[in-house]
Amino acid sequence: MSKVSLAVNVGGLKLKNPVLTASGTFGFGLELLPYLELNQLGGVVVKGTTLQPRQGNPPPRLVETPAGLLNAIGLQNPGADYFLAEILPELRRHQTNFIVNISGNTVEEYGILAAKLSVPGVAALEVNISCPNVKAGGMVFGTDPALVAQVTRQVKSNTHLPVIVKLSPNVTDITAIARAAAESGADALSLINTLLGMAIDIYKRKPVLGSVTGGLSGPAVKPVAVRMVWQVAQAVKIPIIGMGGIVTVEDALEFILAGATAVAVGTGNFLNPRATIEIIQGLEKYCLDNGIADISELVGAAHISC
Amino acid sequence: MANQVLGKIIGQEEAAPGIYFMEILAPEIAAQAKPGQFVHVKCGSTYAPLLRRPISLHSIEPQVGKIGLLYQIKGQGTKLLAGMRSGQAIDLLGPLGNGFQLPAGLGKALVIGGGMGVAPLLPLLQALQAIGKPATAILGFNDSSSLLRVQEYASCAEKLLLTTVDGSAGEKGLATAPLERELQTAEYSIVFACGPEPMLRAVTAIADSQGIECQVSLEAYMACGIGACLGCACRTREEGQERYTRVCCEGPVYDSKAVIWNE
Ligand SMILES: Cc1cc2nc3c(=O)[nH]c(=O)nc-3n(C[C@H](O)[C@H](O)[C@H](O)COP(=O)(O)OP(=O)(O)OC[C@H]3O[C@@H](n4cnc5c(N)ncnc54)[C@H](O)[C@@H]3O)c2cc1C
Ligand SMILES: Cc1cc2nc3c(=O)[nH]c(=O)nc-3n(C[C@H](O)[C@H](O)[C@H](O)COP(=O)(O)O)c2cc1C
Ligand code: FES
Numbered sequence: 001m002s003k004v005s006l007a008v009n010v011g012g013l014k015l016k017n018p019v020l021t022a023s024g025t026f027g028f029g030l031e032l033l034p035y036l037e038l039n040q041l042g043g044v045v046v047k048g049t050t051l052q053p054r055q056g057n058p059p060p061r062l063v064e065t066p067a068g069l070l071n072a073i074g075l076q077n078p079g080a081d082y083f084l085a086e087i088l089p090e091l092r093r094h095q096t097n098f099i100v101n102i103s104g105n106t107v108e109e110y111g112i113l114a115a116k117l118s119v120p121g122v123a124a125l126e127v128n129i130s131c132p133n134v135k136a137g138g139m140v141f142g143t144d145p146a147l148v149a150q151v152t153r154q155v156k157s158n159t160h161l162p163v164i165v166k167l168s169p170n171v172t173d174i175t176a177i178a179r180a181a182a183e184s185g186a187d188a189l190s191l192i193n194t195l196l197g198m199a200i201d202i203y204k205r206k207p208v209l210g211s212v213t214g215g216l217s218g219p220a221v222k223p224v225a226v227r228m229v230w231q232v233a234q235a236v237k238i239p240i241i242g243m244g245g246i247v248t249v250e251d252a253l254e255f256i257l258a259g260a261t262a263v264a265v266g267t268g269n270f271l272n273p274r275a276t277i278e279i280i281q282g283l284e285k286y287c288l289d290n291g292i293a294d295i296s297e298l299v300g301a302a303h304i305s306c
Numbered sequence: 307m308a309n310q311v312l313g314k315i316i317g318q319e320e321a322a323p324g325i326y327f328m329e330i331l332a333p334e335i336a337a338q339a340k341p342g343q344f345v346h347v348k349c350g351s352t353y354a355p356l357l358r359r360p361i362s363l364h365s366i367e368p369q370v371g372k373i374g375l376l377y378q379i380k381g382q383g384t385k386l387l388a389g390m391r392s393g394q395a396i397d398l399l400g401p402l403g404n405g406f407q408l409p410a411g412l413g414k415a416l417v418i419g420g421g422m423g424v425a426p427l428l429p430l431l432q433a434l435q436a437i438g439k440p441a442t443a444i445l446g447f448n449d450s451s452s453l454l455r456v457q458e459y460a461s462c463a464e465k466l467l468l469t470t471v472d473g474s475a476g477e478k479g480l481a482t483a484p485l486e487r488e489l490q491t492a493e494y495s496i497v498f499a500c501g502p503e504p505m506l507r508a509v510t511a512i513a514d515s516q517g518i519e520c521q522v523s524l525e526a527y528m529a530c531g532i533g534a535c536l537g538c539a540c541r542t543r544e545e546g547q548e549r550y551t552r553v554c555c556e557g558p559v560y561d562s563k564a565v566i567w568n569e
Contacts, residue, residue, distance in 0.1 A: 024535065035399075056550055058541075059540065059541075059550075060527055061536070061539055062535075063527065064356055064357050067354065068356065069356060071529070076539070076550060218356055219356070247353075267356075267529075269530065270529045270530045270534075271357065271358070273399065273530075274310065
């Protein structure tokens with residue numbers, strides 16, 4: 001047995017280690033079973049779920065950019081009822097935390113989803129107010145502090161589960177949004193979602209993506225994400241789940257030192273389906289090598305020394 | 307069950323200008339792979355290019371644990387691939403996707419490929435030969451310099467018809483011309499096709515007009531290759547219901563009737 005404790009508590013959500021998968025990049029988790037045991041993960045944040053099934057956006061939905069990926073999936077998902085009836089029973093066979101990422105078209109819909117999904121087998125709710133790829137709802141909720149507060153309160157009053165609010169980086173001052181969520185009862189924050197971007201096909205002289213704009217993720221966005229985690233960590237007291245370009249243990253450590261209690265791997269799963277496992281092992285080794293008994297000692301440690 | 311493996315490159319040769327044939331020792335993949343499946347290949351160790359690249363299995367040799375890839379240099383990823391040498395390790399996910407389905411009581415089959423699309427058809431022809439039903443193969447290329455491993459195809463097909471757009475080898479014109487003739491003259495029960503989308507649309511229309519079952523192998527941009535990102539969507543129709551399916555999982559091979567082609 002190792003002497004290092006990797007366990008963390010993210011706003012009431014107890015994780016055996018601080019490594020999660022980012023919503024939309026890991027399916028429901030089951031898709032990854034050939035590559036890793038879900039039990040080894042701190043948790044799985046499942047694909048964004050909406051009240052009604054969603055078809056998603058027309059292809060092409062992906063385009064690669066230097067060190068990044070632009071996606072415009074458009075929240076394709078089978079809907080909350082299907083998730084509860086068909087997917088959750090499968091997930092319950094695995095010993096890890098399943099966190100459901102929810103998206104609504106209206107404030108009320110977020111509340112309905114929260115109530116519906118507050119069932120055994122769901123460990124927490126991640127409230128997506130930051131998807132850049134849907135027309136109604138999505139990012140609009142995440143760019144207005146008053147709406148962020150409304151959605152957060154609505155979800156909180158409809159669930160007993162820890163509520164994690166996932167913030168959009170597409171704002172001028174992320175700390176104002178973070179405060180609005182924290183003051184309205186959010187138990188934790190996830191940041192960041194993707195950065196609004198686009199790419200143009202110079203031969204066709206047209207946008208590449210079927211829906212013109214998309215969300216940028218991957219190593220290219222990491223410095224933006226680290227900066228935002230750093231800023232928000234100083235602005236609020238609730239824990240942060242950091243994400244945006246994490247592929248290696250070094251990336252994960254940067255987020256933790258910037259103030260993230262846990263981290264999530266998104267695009268990194270595409271490069272290496274076992275990235276999460278390698279990060280967990282790497283965190284343990286880093287702690288052992290540096291005489292750290294509890295990973296929590298590292299959370300925000302970069303703030304103290306500067 | 308798919309695997310993530312470090313295969314060992316044991317051969318790399320230029321099959322035509324800008325097109326390479328790479329052989330890899332990857333017993334786990336070779337043991338499970340079916341014609342029409344693909345591997346998701348990590349082409350370099352940096353973040354440029356970021357994503358893996360999907361490449362069809364062009365040869366599958368379970369007895370010796372070998373697979374082969376036939377690929378064309380298109381951009382950064384495939385260029386890096388072409389720079390790899392025998393002895394080097396290569397990070398692969400696979401075998402991925404649904405391959406060609408051989409229906410029970412299979413009748414006479416016709417296999418048609420265009421350009422790089424011929425790549426996944428060699429193991430299919432071999433599989434058909436192995437069950438005693440060698441197929442007719444129609445391979446279409448641009449010109450005589452872009453012919454790909456024609457001898458290998460000839461050795462496992464009952465009959466091989468070759469076309470080039472400029473007439474420098476085989477019949478002049480598109481591969482769909484001999485397809486129409488064949489379907490009218492012989493009793494085929496199924497067509498398997500892989501190639502550029504306009505060709506697949508034409509093949510589908512011809513097979514449909516003859517009432518012959520047709521399977522097509524499609525391409526899409528892929529991020530994960532394993533069904534997790536929903537990036538590789540293709541619009542399909544099943545029992546009257548239209549929806550996006552994942553080319554990496556439900557495909558890359560589809561019943562041509564299920565595909566809703568782009569306008
Ligand atoms: C299931 C599947 C099987 C494939 N099998 C083979 C094969 O056996 N042999 C082979 O040579 N190629 C195959 N391809 C295509 C191959 O994946 C692309 O050529 C490759 O990803 C290009 O990467 P690159 O970095 O070299 O080029 P990039 O720099 O990424 O792109 C160069 C050009 O290629 C086009 N392109 C890139 N990726 C794709 C794609 N997925 N589909 C269509 N066009 C694309 C781009 O539009 C661009 O014009 C397959 C694709 C799929 C989806
Ligand atoms: C293909 C894809 C789909 C995504 N879908 C969702 C989603 O459904 N809900 C959500 O909150 N975030 C979604 N995201 C955002 C990621 O969860 C993550 O916040 C973002 O990609 C940054 O992390 P990364 O750089 O590690 O990918 C998606 C990202 C990608 C690349
Ligand atoms: S490439 Fe990710 S779902 Fe097909």
